Amino acid sequence: MxxxxxxxxxxxxxxxxxxxxxxxxxxxGQGERALYHALYPARHALYSSDMFARACGLPASPxxxxxxxxxxxxxxxxxxxxxxxxxxxxxxxxxxxxxxxxxxxxxxxxxxxxxxxxxxxxxxxxxxxxxxxxxxxxxxxxxxxxxxxxxDAASAAPEPVVPDLLSALDAEALKIPEGLDFSDYDFTLAGEPHRWGDYEIGEQIDHVDGVTVEEAEHMVATRLWQNTAKVHFDTSARPDGSRLIYGGHVISMARALSFNGLANAQMIVGLNGGAHANPCLSGDTVRAWSEVLDKADTPAPGVGAIRLRLVATKDGDPFRLKGEDGKYLPEVLLDLDYWALMPK
Amino acid sequence: MxxxxxxxxxxxxxxxxxxxxxxxxxxxGQGERALYHALYPARHALYSSDMFARACGLPASPxxxxxxxxxxxxxxxxxxxxxxxxxxxxxxxxxxxxxxxxxxxxxxxxxxxxxxxxxxxxxxxxxxxxxxxxxxxxxxxxxxxxxxxxxDAASAAPEPVVPDLLSALDAEALKIPEGLDFSDYDFTLAGEPHRWGDYEIGEQIDHVDGVTVEEAEHMVATRLWQNTAKVHFDTSARPDGSRLIYGGHVISMARALSFNGLANAQMIVGLNGGAHANPCLSGDTVRAWSEVLDKADTPAPGVGAIRLRLVATKDGDPFRLKGEDGKYLPEVLLDLDYWALMPK
Amino acid sequence: MxxxxxxxxxxxxxxxxxxxxxxxxxxxGQGERALYHALYPARHALYSSDMFARACGLPASPxxxxxxxxxxxxxxxxxxxxxxxxxxxxxxxxxxxxxxxxxxxxxxxxxxxxxxxxxxxxxxxxxxxxxxxxxxxxxxxxxxxxxxxxxDAASAAPEPVVPDLLSALDAEALKIPEGLDFSDYDFTLAGEPHRWGDYEIGEQIDHVDGVTVEEAEHMVATRLWQNTAKVHFDTSARPDGSRLIYGGHVISMARALSFNGLANAQMIVGLNGGAHANPCLSGDTVRAWSEVLDKADTPAPGVGAIRLRLVATKDGDPFRLKGEDGKYLPEVLLDLDYWALMPK
Missing domain, CATH: 3.10.129.10 (Hotdog Thioesterase)
Incomplete structure (x- = not known):
């Protein structure tokens, strides 16, 4: 054997x-939904309320x-x-x-x-x-x-194949969920009055809130997604005895924090790129800021697309990303580039 | 913008x-129910078992x-x-x-x-x-x-309006859930033999058990309720770097601990008053005691109402509430006054 | 009163x-299922996927x-x-x-x-x-x-009655879930190619992975099962101020870790014996190894039974269990003997 x-x-x-x-x-199912709300300060109404989702043309809250x-x-x-x-x-x-x-x-x-x-x-x-x-x-x-x-360092190198990748998806390539309709969008219930037209390319938003993260939380999250990488769970897997927080935990934390200023960026439909700039460890206080990179119309009623840079930091001032050397500043945890759908 | x-x-x-x-x-839904049982030592049978709830005249466990x-x-x-x-x-x-x-x-x-x-x-x-x-x-x-x-401290004061509030609800004002019937109540499955008639006004009950609370737990709970107050999550939000535990977390912890002695105080139907007497922090061991403040009959079959003071403490002896100066003792976390429904 | x-x-x-x-x-319900996956690195496919369970003849994932x-x-x-x-x-x-x-x-x-x-x-x-x-x-x-x-030490001793207990269940005594059929078992989706016939009696498997456990996690788990033993929750209940981790938490952690090497030991059907050899505390890194103790055929299509020793340790080398004095080594947390069902 x-x-x-x-x-x-x-x-x-x-x-x-x-x-x-x-x-x-x-x-x-419902358990994963509840845990998501327990692990992250998630408040986007479409994912919180079946009623709200139905008013947006979906059969229920996804x-x-x-x-x-x-x-x-x-x-x-x-x-x-x-x-x-x-x-x-x-x-x-x-x-x-x-x-x-x-x-x-x-x-x-x-x-x-x-x-x-x-x-x-x-x-x-x-x-x-x-x-x-x-x-x-x-x-x-x-x-x-x-x-x-x-x-084995001695094994022969394969013929290199490097795929051609887009630096960002065209808005036309985005898939709008079937039935989505923001014509009767309830901005009061959603939590903020700002619509697609209120955001300008280049605008930056400090999401203000912070969450100090704990070992038990990131391990609960990472296990929930059946991610088994040793470095997240086992203090003996890294020389310094720390547990590296799954990069996706930081993505979810930052996205949830971005509600405060982007409450109407309801659905994520495109991921253009992302870098986990520095490791996140227990005890770090995660904050987030966003920058509007692009905007585009969509064929769905009342639905606009907005391309956002979402940056997670551990303290430090917002809106700072890279040093003069072109490298991410040490407080930057995440630099994510995504497309979201927003009521026009 | x-x-x-x-x-x-x-x-x-x-x-x-x-x-x-x-x-x-x-x-x-079911996820929030499971998380509630994971966060608090909740054991009241009506909220634990669909079968028990049906035997009490409800369509399922609320x-x-x-x-x-x-x-x-x-x-x-x-x-x-x-x-x-x-x-x-x-x-x-x-x-x-x-x-x-x-x-x-x-x-x-x-x-x-x-x-x-x-x-x-x-x-x-x-x-x-x-x-x-x-x-x-x-x-x-x-x-x-x-x-x-x-x-702005300089802005003019409004005409003061102070509402007349009742110090406690009359039992007649309580709303009994439709269909509730404790005629065939199963005291064995509920966990304790003590019925409404076994409790006397003035009686005090030490709930004995304690739970030492952790940062990850109270943050998970507080996020689950989409409570966004910074002081619960962000170590930089308070001068001493501590995270203040949401008062409602202490309410739920104390109520769950009160099962031991009040297992049959099944449903909470009235909140007469409540004070978060002192802050609760991670590492505190929460205990609870109760005092019977009042009792009243209800029109529902087999159902009595009991008015309870529920006090949560961090260590210290039970049944101590205020000092000679009329102020809450430093170990008192919560002083809650509520009405519950109990089998007669 | x-x-x-x-x-x-x-x-x-x-x-x-x-x-x-x-x-x-x-x-x-679904909440307990999700929490189980959040608390333990559980990946056995039958409990993860309704589709997989249906392909094995069950109506859904239990x-x-x-x-x-x-x-x-x-x-x-x-x-x-x-x-x-x-x-x-x-x-x-x-x-x-x-x-x-x-x-x-x-x-x-x-x-x-x-x-x-x-x-x-x-x-x-x-x-x-x-x-x-x-x-x-x-x-x-x-x-x-x-x-x-x-x-009361003075009370009279009762007539001693010591039940005759089997050291292990015969495979014939195991109850195979109705409808279970591993004839079309998908080893790719299950995660490992090893079938019942690939395991030999006496074979030992090091499950490699480790999880460093936290206070918040074991308390969340133990409350979820409504286990009220004080020693798990209250730092004042033990002289050293530590919280003893519920033995069942270690069982679940070790069983989940055993996926790596025993991914196809899908269903637990028998518990022959078990010892919680040493206490597990927060900060311990739990690892696991298994030994094949026995194998038996079953009447269900494609289903074999495998008897396994599952040992949980806190660090230390695998495959070490007891010292020369016959006592468990200090790093051994759990020694469990169980029957599982595996595709032939």
Whole structure:
């Protein structure tokens, strides 16, 4: 009998064109919804109230778009990032259909690029991951690239394949959820009066609030998405004994904090890019600010698209991102570029 | 473009007769029920078992009465207490209908009193808050008054209006949930043999058990109710770097601990008053004792009403409340006065 | 009026043949399922995905077998272990039917043995506990024995009755869930290729991963099962101010960690024995290893039974259990002996 445990894949195990069917499909429901609200200060009304969602043309309140992201992402960890040195980036992410309580999600990834690093010890792998529901319908897709260790520094480098990736999705590529209609949007119940037309490209918003994060919380969250990366759970996995907080936890925290100033950026439909600029650890107080990068109309009634930079920091002043050297400032945790839908 | 974030209201922004429709309606369900049992040692059988609830004439087990309170209360925070200096009191609280899994709650407050303080810097605002379900039916109402900062010390004081509030509700004013029938109440399954007739006015009960509270728990709870007050989450919001525990967390903890001695005080139907006597912080061990303040019959079969003082402490001996100076002792966290329904 | 709180039972209060109907039935559902996944790194596909469970012949994904165990066990604590000095062992545990979201569980125990200890201060009590669902159907049964304090050292010792207990259940005694069929089992979605035939008796598996546990997590878990033992919650209940982690928390953590190497040991159907070898405290990093103790065929299509020793440790090397003195090594937290069902 050989070893039964999963050692993870190494750089040599990825070949362009490979399809990886990730394990452990997951049914999600009212419990995941409640936990999401318990873990993050989430208040976007469409995800909080069935009544509000129905008034916007949906059959009920969907699960938060980031629940879909975390569950789909979590399934890929044992196959993609168990031996990853770094999560390098995201691109071309699109939410293709809402996820409803009772849905069962699974993930499939295609290897679309490999490039050995010049040090001969690591390489970069690009995968396009898709999440599917129980009807076989895609609910989410995105490209991610990670730096992965080689099993053996002596193994030959593969032919490098670097995919052409868009720096941002065109608004026309965004998928508007079926039936979405903001014509009778209730700004009072949503919590803020600011509509799509009230935001200007270049405008920056300090979301003001902060949350000091705790070990128990990020582990509860990360397990909920069945993300098994050791560094999040095991104090002996990192030399300094700290537990690295899952980058997605910071994404959700920042997005929830952004309610204060962006309460009407209801649905996330596109992920243009993202960098986990610095590690987040227990005890850090996470804050967030946003910048309006672009705006576009959509064919859905009353629905505009807004492209936002969402930056999470651990203290420090808002609106500061990179130093003169072009590197992220040490207090910056996250730099995310996404498209959201907003009432016009 | 002006600032998009919510600065909260100041004393000058409240006028008697104003109606405030609070934002972010919330659908509550099985997830919130499970989290309530995970956060508090809640064991009252009516809220734990659908079978038990049906045997008491209800269609199913409702969500805990304090879930209704926390959700309705949480919605008011951005409009009522974001700039509050202190939460001064509650009165005339009544639970008007059970909340069922799947219900969607929203909150509306009417300003019923304002009185500037003599220092000219703050004032007291009284609001009557009502929570409604998706059918527009009121599920809860209560009066709360808070001390709020003035935006500008120089602004003129309004005509003072101080509402006449009852020190306690008459039992006749309590709303008994439709169908409630304790005629065939199962004391064995409920956990204690003591019925309404076994409690005497003036009797005091030490609930014995204690729970040492943790940061992660109170933040999870407070977020679950979408309560956004900074002091609960952000270590930089208070000078000493501590996070103040939401008073409602202490209410729920004390109520759950009161099972041991009051297992049959099943449903909370009235809130006569309440004071958060001292701050509760992570690391405190919360204990509770109760005193029977009054008893009354009800028209529902087998159902008696019992008025209870519920006191939460952080250590110290039970049954001690105030010092010779009439002030709460430093170990007292909560002094709550409520009506519950009990089998006769 | 006498004291209203539950002092717990003492050794003198148990008589062979007594039946104890435990209080506070509990309805369990999607919230408990989600919390289980948030508290433990649980990934067995049958409990994660309704689709996967249906492909295995079940109507939907049941709640984790250990949720059933914890809820049934938790109900017994106020009657069996409130004054217990030690939880001595388990035997003859059988899962008799899956628990589905929406089920309501209650527990009944029969006293099947008593034996005073020679010190005259304590005695051992054996109970057979059964959990029932709302249809009156037994879902779980097991024998547990605990050491309990006497109320009065002077009271006469009862006639000793020590039940004959099996050291392990025969595979024929195991109850296979109705409809279970692993003929078309999807090993890719389950996460590992190893089938029943790939495991050899005597084989040992290091589950590799570790989780550093936090106070907030084990208290959330223990409350969720309505387990009220003071030592888990109250820092003043133990001389050293630590909170003892509920042994069942360690069982669930170790079982979830065992996915890595035993992903296909899907359903727990028998509990042959178990020892909580050393206390687990917050800050401990829990790891697990398993040993294959036995294998047996079952009449269900494609379903084999595997008997496993599951050992939880706090650090230390795997595969070490007892010292030369026959005592558990100090790093061993749990030694559990159970039967699981696995695809052939």
């Amino acid at each position: 050989g070893a039964k445990t999963n050692p993870g894949r190494f750089f040599e195990d990825y070949h362009v064109g490979d399809t990886i069917h990730h394990a452990v499909p997951r049914s999600v 699960l938060d778009d980031l629940i879909a992201f975390h569950v789909v992402f979590g399934k890929t960890v044992p196959d993609v990032s168990l031996n990853a040195v770094a999560n390098l980036g995201y691109a071309q992410g699109r939410w293709l259909a809402p996820v409803w309580p009772g849905d069962t999600l699974r993930s499939v990834s295609e290897v679309i690029g490999v490039k050995e690093n010049s040090n001969g010890k690591t390489g970069v792998v690009w995968v396009r991951t898709s999440g599917y529901n129980q009807h076989g319908k895609a609910v989410l897709e995105y490209v991610r690239w990670v730096m992965v260790r080689k099993r | 002006g600032a998009k974030t919510n600065p909260g209201r100041f004393f000058e922004d409240y006028h008697v007769g104003d109606t405030i429709h609070h934002a972010v309606p919330r659908s509550v 969500l805990d009465d304090l879930i209704a309170f926390h959700v309705v209360f949480g919605k008011t925070v951005p409009d009522v207490s974001l700039n509050a200096v202190a939460n001064l009191g509650y009165a005339q609280g009544r639970w008007l209908a059970p909340v069922w899994p799947g219900d969607t709650l929203r909150s509306v407050s009417e300003v019923i009193g304002v009185k500037e303080n003599s220092n000219g810097k703050t004032g007291v605002v009284w609001v009557r808050t009502s929570g409604y379900n998706q059918h527009g039916k009121a599920v809860l109402e209560y009066v709360r008054w808070v001390m709020v900062r003035k935006r | 006498g004291a209203k709180t539950n002092p717990g039972r003492f050794f003198e209060d148990y008589h062979v043949g007594d039946t104890i109907h435990h209080a506070v039935p509990r309805s369990v 709640l984790d077998d250990l949720i059933a165990f914890h809820v049934v066990f938790g109900k017994t604590v106020p009657d069996v272990s409130l004054n217990a000095v030690a939880n001595l062992g388990y035997a003859q545990g059988r899962w008799l039917a899956p628990v589905w979201p929406g089920d309501t569980l209650r527990s009944v125990s029969e006293v099947i043995g008593v034996k005073e200890n020679s010190n005259g201060k304590t005695g051992v009590v054996w109970v057979r506990t059964s959990g029932y669902n709302q249809h009156g159907k037994a879902v779980l049964e097991y024998v547990r024995w605990v050491m309990v304090r006497k109320r």
